Amino acid sequence: MKKYVLAYVAVVACALIGFLLLAxxxxxxxxxxxxxxxxxxxxxxTRNWGNLELLDTENFPYSFFILDSDGEHIQSTAQGLPGSAxxxxxxxxxxMSIVVNEQILGTVLFETSAASANHASLRVNSQVIxxxxxxxxxxxxxxMILYMAIVKPFRRIQRFAHNISLGILDxxxxxxxxxxxxLFTQSFDIMRESLQDARQKQHKAERQHQRVxxxx
Numbered sequence: 001m002k003k004y005v006l007a008y009v010a011v012v013a014c015a016l017i018g019f020l021l022l023a024x025x026x027x028x029x030x031x032x033x034x035x036x037x038x039x040x041x042x043x044x045x046t047r048n049w050g051n052l053e054l055l056d057t058e059n060f061p062y063s064f065f066i067l068d069s070d071g072e073h074i075q076s077t078a079q080g081l082p083g084s085a086x087x088x089x090x091x092x093x094x095x096m097s098i099v100v101n102e103q104i105l106g107t108v109l110f111e112t113s114a115a116s117a118n119h120a121s122l123r124v125n126s127q128v129i130x131x132x133x134x135x136x137x138x139x140x141x142x143x144m145i146l147y148m149a150i151v152k153p154f155r156r157i158q159r160f161a162h163n164i165s166l167g168i169l170d171x172x173x174x175x176x177x178x179x180x181x182x183l184f185t186q187s188f189d190i191m192r193e194s195l196q197d198a199r200q201k202q203h204k205a206e207r208q209h210q211r212v213x214x215x216x
Contacts, residue, residue, distance in 0.1 A: 033094065033112045034061055042096045045108055049098060063111040069104055078111075085109060160192075169196040 041060055048054045052066065052075050063078035067085055082088040085107060089095055093109040163171055169192055 037061055038094065038096065038110055041110075042098065042108060046098050046100060046105075049100070049105055064108055066098075066106055066108050068106040074106070081111065082109075164192060164195065169199065 037060060041055075041057075041064070044055055045052065045066065055075075057077050060077075063076075063081060065076035065078075065081050065088075066074050068074050071085060073083060082091070082093070085095060088109045088111075092112065094112050096108045096110065098105045098108060160171070163169075172189055172192070
């Protein structure tokens with residue numbers, strides 16, 4: 001049983017360390033938004049609206065994605081960005097409209113420093129929730145092992161002892177040497193066999209005595 005407890009303590013300790021690491025891994029940045037770079041990118045998107053693959057994003061400091069006037073996603077500069085304007089704005093993305101001749105062609109949503117932190121925070125929260133669920137599953141597995149290794153064998157021994165107290169000696173007790181109660185169970189079963197043998201000898205002696213008394 002000691003090894004089970006040590007294993008459980010190790011798992012819980014690793015989970016707590018993981019929680020602490022995840023909690024401290026949320027990036028926060030106080031860097032101000034580079035409005036000049038964003039405005040230049042908006043002008044560049046406006047000029048190349050019909051040919052967005054010509055956009056030069058190599059030195060641009062922010063990830064972004066572009067939606068058309070119907071809200072359909074048409075281009076993105078990074079993986080894992082939100083799929084809609086509402087979800088992006090909710091976590092701090094900066095929306096900039098693309099307007100030509102007073103007509104809105106679409107929207108560019110920039111992942112600024114605050115948005116990046118919020119987005120990362122959502123990922124961290126998801127990881128924490130997953131880790132918590134995993135810890136609960138491990139705890140359930142440990143409780144099952146505890147039940148199978150201690151509670152169930154103890155109840156079997158308790159039932160066996162009750163049968164012996166009632167004089168029921170024909171039912172043997174299964175012995176599992178790898179079980180925590182293995183040797184104890186074996187001793188109980190040896191005691192049962194001894195009591196059963198003594199009872200059989202007593203019955204045999206009683207029958208012999210009756211035969212002797214019945215002889216005229």
